[in-house]
Amino acid sequence: MDETKFVKEIASKEEAFSQWYIDVVKKADLADYTPVKGCMVIKPYGYALWENMQQCLDRRIKATGHKNAYFPLFIPESLLKKEAEHVEGFAPEVAWVTHGGNQKLEERLAVRPTSEAIIGSLYSKWIRSWRDLPVLINQWANIVRWEKVTRPFLRTTEFLWQEGHTAHKNQEEAEEETLKILTVYKDYIEQDLAIPVIIGRKSNNEKFAGAMHTYTLEALMGDGKILQAGTSHNLGQNFAKAFDIRFLDENQQEQFAWTTSWGTSTRLVGGIIMVHGDERGLKLPPKVASVQMVIVPIFFDTSKQEVMEKAREYKSLLEKKFKVELDDRDSYTPGWKFNEWEMKGVPVRLEIGPRDLAQNQVVAVRRDKGNKVIISEKEVESTLEKWMADIQNNLFLQARSRLEENIRFTDNYESFKEIMEEKRGFIKAFWCGNEKCEDQIKKDSKATIRCIPLEEHKEKGKCIFCGEESSSLVYFGRAY
C-alpha cells in the first residue's frame, strides 16, 4: 500500500521532517499553541500519554526506594546564586518574579529552572547524622526555562518533568545511585517507550552546570538527529558545600554530603513521536498508549443494531484487559475513522461488520503492520494479548536496527563532516579529550559529543580532529 495515499493532513516525513513533527503533534491532538510564547497546552490525548509514561517511570523510581515529594516553584535569588557554576549555567534562562501584587519584592524570586537550590537548602536543614542518609526523593513538577527557540514537547518554556534529588554519606554511594538511575531510565525508555538508547558520560562541556559528572541516555530520532532522553548527575560535594548539607559520620567526623540529581521530561513525548512515527502519523507503544485498541463498527442500514450490540460486547470483554475505545460516531465513515486512529497512533484497530457477525470473527489491523487479519471470536482475547507484547517488541526492534544502522565509525575528519552533513546519526570516533578539538568539531559540523561510553575502550586510535593518540572512543551527533 502507498503510505502517503491515506494522509492528507500531514507533511511528508521524508521531505519535511520538522513540519511533519509539528503536524503530527497538532493533528494527533497531543498539544496546541497558546497565547504565551513557547508555552503549549498538552491536550487530553497528549496528557493521557504523559500520564501513562509517568506511571511507568514512577513505579520504577519507587521500586528503587525513592519517595515523591513536592517543593516550591519559587527560589529566592540568594539561594540560586549559592552554587557559582550552577547559577552561571542557568542565568540566561531564568524567569524572575519581581512583584507580589503591586508591591515590589525585597528579593527577586526565580521560577525554578531546576530544583537543586531549593532542595539543597532544605536538605541542609533535614540532614544532621549519617543515620539520616541516604535521602532519596523525587518530585514531579513543572519547570520554566526561558528558551529562545521552542518546539512543542522538545523545547518549551514551561515543561513537565520528574527530578530526583538524593543525598548520600560517601562518594561511592552517590556514584552507585547515579548509575542505578541510569539503569532505571534505560529500562523505562527502552522497555516502556520502545526507544533504544546509548548511555554514557557527558564531556565537561556538556555536563550539567555544577555537576561533578553527568551520565546521559541518547536516542536517535527519525531525521538522524540525537535527542538527550534523560540525565543523571553526580553532583559530588559541590552542592552540599554551597548549600551547607553536613552530617556527623560514624566516626563523629563532620562531613559534607554527596548528592545526585536526575531527570526526564515531557521531551520524551517528542521522542516517541520522532522515533516511532511514520508518514501516517503517530505510532504509540502499547505500554504507554492511552487507547490500545479501537473498535470501529461497520454500519449498514439493516444490520446496524446487531453490529452495535456486538461491538459493545467486545468492548466490555476487552476492556477488562486493555484500554479500549469504541468509535460509534455516526457522522464519520469507517475509512475516515481508520485514518484518524492511525494518525493518533493507536496500536490495534478492530473492525466489526455484518460479515464478521455472520462468521463469528473480527477484522484486526496492527498499526505497525497495516494488513488486515481475521481473528475468530474465540481467539480475540488471547491473540490481542500476544499482539500487544509483539507490537511493543517490534517497535523497539525496528528502532534498534535503525539505531545500529546509523552508528558509523570513522577516523577520517573529512568523511566525519560528510556523514554529519548527509546521513547524521551517531559517529563513533576517537577524541583526545581536549575541549578545543570538541569546540572546533562543533563549529565545523554542528556535531557535539553526545556521550563517552562507560567502558573504557581497549585499543588506541587517533583523535578525529587533532590526530593525537587517544583511547577514548566517543559518540558524536547533532543534538536536538
Place this chain on the structure above:
RNA sequence: CGGGGCGUAGCGCAGCUUGGUUAGCGCGCUUGGUUCGGGACCAAGAGGUCGGAGGUUCAAAUCCUCUCGCCCCGACCA
C-alpha cells in the same frame, strides 16, 4: 538573539504589486436526507471587520511605522 519567511472563518489558501462594490475559494462545522468493509453524496445554512496598535488618505486586508506570534536557518539550551 542574528538572517529569512508567514499571520485574511476551525484548517489550508486567494485577494495586497497598482488603495475604491456587500472580502472570496476548498475542506471542516450546523440542519435535514441518503450512505457506511480505506478519508461518502445531495440540499439548505452558520461563521471573518483581514494578528495588534498607531499613521497616511475622502477611502486601508492592500501603503508607512511600531509591536506580538508562528515557521525555517544559525548562535544558546533538556
